Amino acid sequence: MDLFQPDSAYSVRRVLENIGLHCQYFSELTCCGRRFMMEGKEKYALQLGSQVVDILRSKTHIVVPDCSCAGFMKKHYKRLLVNRHSTQELQEFTRNIFEICDYIVNIRKIECLGNEFNHRVYYFKSCAARNLYPQNDAPEILLSNTKGLDLLTAPNQPVCCGANGQFAMANPAVAEGLTGQIVDQAYQMGAEYITSTDIHCLQMIDAYKTAHNVDIEVMHIVDILQGEQPASL
Numbered sequence: 001m002d003l004f005q006p007d008s009a010y011s012v013r014r015v016l017e018n019i020g021l022h023c024q025y026f027s028e029l030t031c032c033g034r035r036f037m038m039e040g041k042e043k044y045a046l047q048l049g050s051q052v053v054d055i056l057r058s059k060t061h062i063v064v065p066d067c068s069c070a071g072f073m074k075k076h077y078k079r080l081l082v083n084r085h086s087t088q089e090l091q092e093f094t095r096n097i098f099e100i101c102d103y104i105v106n107i108r109k110i111e112c113l114g115n116e117f118n119h120r121v122y123y124f125k126s127c128a129a130r131n132l133y134p135q136n137d138a139p140e141i142l143l144s145n146t147k148g149l150d151l152l153t154a155p156n157q158p159v160c161c162g163a164n165g166q167f168a169m170a171n172p173a174v175a176e177g178l179t180g181q182i183v184d185q186a187y188q189m190g191a192e193y194i195t196s197t198d199i200h201c202l203q204m205i206d207a208y209k210t211a212h213n214v215d216i217e218v219m220h221i222v223d224i225l226q227g228e229q230p231a232s233l
């Protein structure tokens with residue numbers, strides 16, 4: 001997010017500060033290691049994961065604007081880092097990891113942020129939000145309580161954007177077909193924006209809509225929740 005969509009990183013801070021929280025950001029953090037783990041490079045995933053724990057282990061709550069990263073740390077760090085950190089330390093650390101929407105709704109017990117976004121928005125529930133970090137309906141709750149926002153969802157929504165790990169590079173035609181289903185459905189429903197909790201999904205969707213000249217914008221959910229209307233991806 002820092003590299004490809006830095007405005008969204010600032011939105012995370014604004015959202016949390018708007019609900020009265022003091023936030024700390026650590027510039028030495030780079031990656032949770034998930035991408036390397038998915039590519040079979042466990043050595044690098046181990047190094048990055050251990051660095052994350054070393055930097056953040058004393059923090060009360062660790063809020064992440066991505067279900068993929070939050071879910072990976074929450075579910076897999078206890079196994080991946082078992083030889084680097086104590087069981088108790090890893091249990092405490094993973095217990096304090098939260099995706100931002102889940103944190104706001106289910107930990108802070110806030111369902112309306114008082115934000116406004118006067119557009120028709122299609123919410124894509126990513127694979128990670130469905131499986132790796134199932135957060136109930138926290139994103140939908142916050143979007144539906146956004147003033148002026150017309151939330152669009154569909155019971156037969158495509159389940160994958162096609163970007164997962166190396167899949168898009170190994171199977172470009174299949175990946176493009178999956179992404180196209182999302183964009184086409186959103187467009188047919190009259191959406192002005194597509195949003196999600198996962199930055200890599202949004203990057204894949206944005207690349208598709210740009211290549212096919214589809215008149216729809218792509219925006220991370222935190223950019224909507226922070227109450228203004230920053231530039232899209």
